[in-house]
Amino acid sequence: MSEPRSGAPVVLESVTKRYVLGDGSALVAARDVSFEVTAGESVALTGTSGSGKSTLLHLIGAVDAPNSGTIRVADVTVSDLRGRAAADYRSTIGFVFQQYFLLPSLTLVDNVCAPLMGRQRVRDLRGKAMALLDSVGLAGRAHALPSELSGGQQQRVAIARALIGEPSLLLADEPTGNLDSATAEDIMGLLDRLQLDLSLTMVIATHDVHLAAWCDRRLSVSDGRVRKPPTDERSQSRRPARAHSGVVGA
Numbered sequence: 001m002s003e004p005r006s007g008a009p010v011v012l013e014s015v016t017k018r019y020v021l022g023d024g025s026a027l028v029a030a031r032d033v034s035f036e037v038t039a040g041e042s043v044a045l046t047g048t049s050g051s052g053k054s055t056l057l058h059l060i061g062a063v064d065a066p067n068s069g070t071i072r073v074a075d076v077t078v079s080d081l082r083g084r085a086a087a088d089y090r091s092t093i094g095f096v097f098q099q100y101f102l103l104p105s106l107t108l109v110d111n112v113c114a115p116l117m118g119r120q121r122v123r124d125l126r127g128k129a130m131a132l133l134d135s136v137g138l139a140g141r142a143h144a145l146p147s148e149l150s151g152g153q154q155q156r157v158a159i160a161r162a163l164i165g166e167p168s169l170l171l172a173d174e175p176t177g178n179l180d181s182a183t184a185e186d187i188m189g190l191l192d193r194l195q196l197d198l199s200l201t202m203v204i205a206t207h208d209v210h211l212a213a214w215c216d217r218r219l220s221v222s223d224g225r226v227r228k229p230p231t232d233e234r235s236q237s238r239r240p241a242r243a244h245s246g247v248v249g250a
């Protein structure tokens with residue numbers, strides 16, 4: 001059995017990200033953003049298209065670096081990482097994208113193994129991948145190709161792939177954006193269950209406030225700024241009280 005895990009806390013302090021556009025002008029995609037996500041918490045970043053949600057996930061995931069400010073994930077100062085160090089950090093967190101990004105010529109089990117191929121013994125890796133496919137409801141489909149699956153099933157595989165490295169932080173960028181509403185609910189339910197079972201910290205970008213209600217907390221992103229939520233924000237959650245404290249660090 002694997003060790004009990006606990007999610008990684010995430011802290012952003014005065015984070016600013018500017019993009020220089022083709023005409024030389026600057027676009028500020030994150031403006032002096034500060035917020036915290038506690039270990040084992042799920043937070044939805046909500047806001048319209050272009051508000052800066054993906055930028056924040058890219059910064060937390062060290063896909064991009066901020067111009068100023070500090071980002072810490074557990075004991076790692078992510079905002080200082082560059083090159084190889086950033087790549088090593090990225091391999092410790094899970095990413096889920098709107099477009100799934102499965103490799104079409106690989107079977108499902110090989111897609112799940114892909115991030116760690118060459119880094120772990122193949123037998124161990126495949127055993128872990130089979131267990132993950134089981135946990136996302138795809139036991140028995142391990143040797144199918146992605147093209148044989150529905151969109152919702154492909155996203156389940158992508159979620160299993162995101163978990164193969166046993167991350168303590170899962171970042172999901174519009175994970176239900178390509179799915180019909182019933183399938184989107186299924187996927188959010190799956191993410192919610194896995195997050196609780198694995199004590200993951202989870203940050204989800206979504207423009208869908210209905211899906212955001214699955215998370216413990218919502219932060220509204222607008223024009224690169226994160227609005228501090230009203231104090232009664234938690235009451236908007238549709239999820240039953242899950243007593244994180246009983247699972248994480250108890």
Ligand SMILES: Nc1ncnc2c1ncn2[C@@H]1O[C@H](COP(=O)(O)OP(=O)(O)O)[C@@H](O)[C@H]1O
Nearest residue numbers: 019027029047048049050051052053054055056
């Ligand atoms: N690599 C980039 N170069 C230039 N501008 C970018 C880049 N990435 C994002 N932007 C701009 O930053 C703003 C925020 O984008 P994004 O974070 O993708 O928003 P969201 O995910 O909320 O739709 C948008 O105006 C977008 O056009």
Ligand SMILES: [Mg+2]
Nearest residue numbers: 053054055205
């Ligand atoms: Mg986006």
